[in-house]
Amino acid sequence: MLLRAVSRLKLLQTGITVVLLPPVYYMYLQGDASDLLVVYTTGIALFAGTMLYTASHFFRRVVGMMYVDSAQTTLRVSHLTFWGKRTDVYMPVSDVMTVGDAGDSIGEPILKLKRYSRADTLYFSTRFGRVVDRHIFEKVFGTLT
Structure with missing residues (x-):
């Protein structure tokens, strides 16, 4: 039950970070966002994706x-x-x-x-x-x- 909740939370976290990326890049191209915000947001999205893969690989193998x-x-x-x-x-x-x-x-x-x-x-x-x-x-x- 706990692993199921964590697995779904990882999916939600990854989804939210991926949805946030296009607006941040758009704001950057418009000159409304700094380089630091783009790098920070991209890093969080990449980290969330990596953790999703790692966690789901582990969770799928637990009986x-x-x-x-x-x-x-x-x-x-x-x-x-x-x-x-x-x-x-x-x-x-x-x-x-x-x-x-x-x-x-x-x-x-x-x-x-x-x-x-x-x-x-x-x-x-x-x-x-x-x-x-x-x-x-x-x-x-x-x-x-």
């Missing part, structure tokens, strides 16, 4: 929730899109690497969610999140001890 179906064969993983909306990815449990296979140790605060069939990596936390059913979690990701 919000994970669910296993009743047959315990499919894992549904929820994460954010670039626009701050929730999207679900479905993957077979047999395709999900255990914590040990992903190269993490159990005590780490952030763990990798990797698959055998794809190179992309998502991240989740058992320290900041909550494991509702430990037995199913260990079936998918391996033991916690």
